[in-house]
Structure formats: structure tokens, C-alpha cells
Amino acid sequence: MASADDRAAFIRANTAILSTPHVPEIRLHLADEATALWQKTEDDLGQIGLPPPFWAFAWAGGQALARYVLDHPDVVRGKRILDLGSGSGLVAIATMMAGAKSATANEIDDFAYAAINLNAALNGVSLSILPGNIVGLSDWAGIAEASPDADPDLSVPCPFDCILAGDVCYEKTMSASIVPWLQVQVRRGVHVLIGDPDRAYLPSVGLRELVTYSVPVTRSLEDKEIKRTRVLRVL
Ligand SMILES: C[S@@+](CC[C@H](N)C(=O)[O-])C[C@H]1O[C@@H](n2cnc3c(N)ncnc32)[C@H](O)[C@@H]1O
Numbered sequence: 001m002a003s004a005d006d007r008a009a010f011i012r013a014n015t016a017i018l019s020t021p022h023v024p025e026i027r028l029h030l031a032d033e034a035t036a037l038w039q040k041t042e043d044d045l046g047q048i049g050l051p052p053p054f055w056a057f058a059w060a061g062g063q064a065l066a067r068y069v070l071d072h073p074d075v076v077r078g079k080r081i082l083d084l085g086s087g088s089g090l091v092a093i094a095t096m097m098a099g100a101k102s103a104t105a106n107e108i109d110d111f112a113y114a115a116i117n118l119n120a121a122l123n124g125v126s127l128s129i130l131p132g133n134i135v136g137l138s139d140w141a142g143i144a145e146a147s148p149d150a151d152p153d154l155s156v157p158c159p160f161d162c163i164l165a166g167d168v169c170y171e172k173t174m175s176a177s178i179v180p181w182l183q184v185q186v187r188r189g190v191h192v193l194i195g196d197p198d199r200a201y202l203p204s205v206g207l208r209e210l211v212t213y214s215v216p217v218t219r220s221l222e223d224k225e226i227k228r229t230r231v232l233r234v235l
Helices: 004-014 034-045 060-071 090-097 110-122 172-187
Strands: 016-020 023-030 080-084 102-107 128-131 162-166 191-196 207-216 226-234
Touching: 004 034, 004 110, 023 060, 023 090, 023 110, 060 090, 060 162, 060 191, 060 207, 060 226, 080 090, 090 102, 090 110, 090 162, 102 110, 110 128, 162 172, 172 191, 172 226
Parallel strands: 080 102, 080 162, 102 128, 162 191
Antiparallel strands: 016 023, 191 226, 207 226
């Protein structure tokens, strides 16, 4: 099992430090091809069954959210932010650069924790990492199964003022758990934004479009150079 130091060393050795295309103020450890990197991660670190290296890319939804908060800093200034499904840490980093009081990057991938730490240091910001799947946390969220029909205890406060989720609607079961959980946080008074490039499982209702960008993306991942990407407020 690789240590956190092994993961950080692997990321340094197998990514390049590049400006994020739609958010050039932020530099990240980025790759340009996923499959070979994924295989190399498993080979070099002697682990199998690792998730894809989402952390090595600036996904369209995250780029849109990062651009939005940097251009509209009032949305996050002085607030406690949660970046759900943080990947590289891009969105959390942007919120700190825009004046957030604190930013917490949540992920379920051990490799992402290393990438988030490296990328935060690269951009001179301090982030907290909240590891593991918090979607459905019963003591905080009160919606254990993340069912839209559940009756959550809305008196349980959310420890964040604003939750941002970049590109989390690409997979059916994932979207079906995350979106209802985000809706519950809205009912608790949390400001919730999603960044999304028209992924297949983005809900068609309950969202208000705030802005649309043309975001440069990685051709090997998206089979396109540019993706129309929206920032949406969860209602
Ligand atoms: C497409 S990537 C987006 C990363 C980043 N937000 C961005 O836009 O660049 C989706 C990320 O969500 C993470 N993820 C998937 N399910 C999750 C869950 N239940 N809780 C937290 N993170 C999750 C994955 O590990 C992955 O890093």
C-alpha cells in the first residue's frame, strides 16, 4: 500500500505544473492522458483497483466554478466552503484566492488528497481535507440514504455556508445520491452551486443557471477541445 509520500512523489514525477486553461491564475499538477497514467499508478505503486486519476485533470465543471468564484468573489468571501468531489483541489483553491474564510476539500480518493495538498501549496493557499464519502452522513446531513423522499432533520446545521460541486453528474448512481443530498443542504440554508458541462445525469429541474462558459478541456478525455459549461445554483 502506497504512503502519502509515495503518492505525492508519483504525482510530482508524472504530471506537469501547468496553468488551468480557463483559470490561468491557478496552476495545477496536470496530466494530458488518463489511461496510461492510471496504469502507471497501479504499476509503480503496486496497487490494483485504483480509481481513475480524476485528480490529474481540471474538469470542465470545476474550471467553470473556479472561474465563477474568482469573478464573483462575493459568493464566497468570508464564508466556510466545502468543495465536494474536489479532485485536484481546483475549486477549493479558487475559493481561498477569492477570500473565503476557510475551504474544505472533500474526496473519496487517496490520491486526490496528495494532489490537493500539492496543488494548494503550489498556489499558496491553505485548505482542509475531509476524506471519505460524506454524502448521506446521518449525523450532519440527516438524510442517511440520500433519498429525495427522505424527511431530514433540518434543524441539524451544516458546518458550511456554501457547497460547490464541480463535475459530479457524470455517473448515474453518483448523481442520484449527490444531488438530493445537495438539495437538503439548500433546505438548511446553504448556498449550493454545481459546475457542469451538460453531463448525462445532471437534473433537468431544480437548478438556476448563473453563467455559461466555453471551457477548454482535455481532448483525450472529452473528445472535444471546448465544452459549454454552466454554473448552476441548486434551488
Ligand atoms: C470528474 S471529477 C471532478 C473533480 C473536480 N471537482 C473538478 O471539477 O476538476 C469527480 C470527482 O468526484 C470524486 N467523487 C466521486 N464520488 C464522490 C463522493 N461520493 N464524495 C466525494 N467525492 C466523490 C471523484 O473521486 C472525482 O475526483
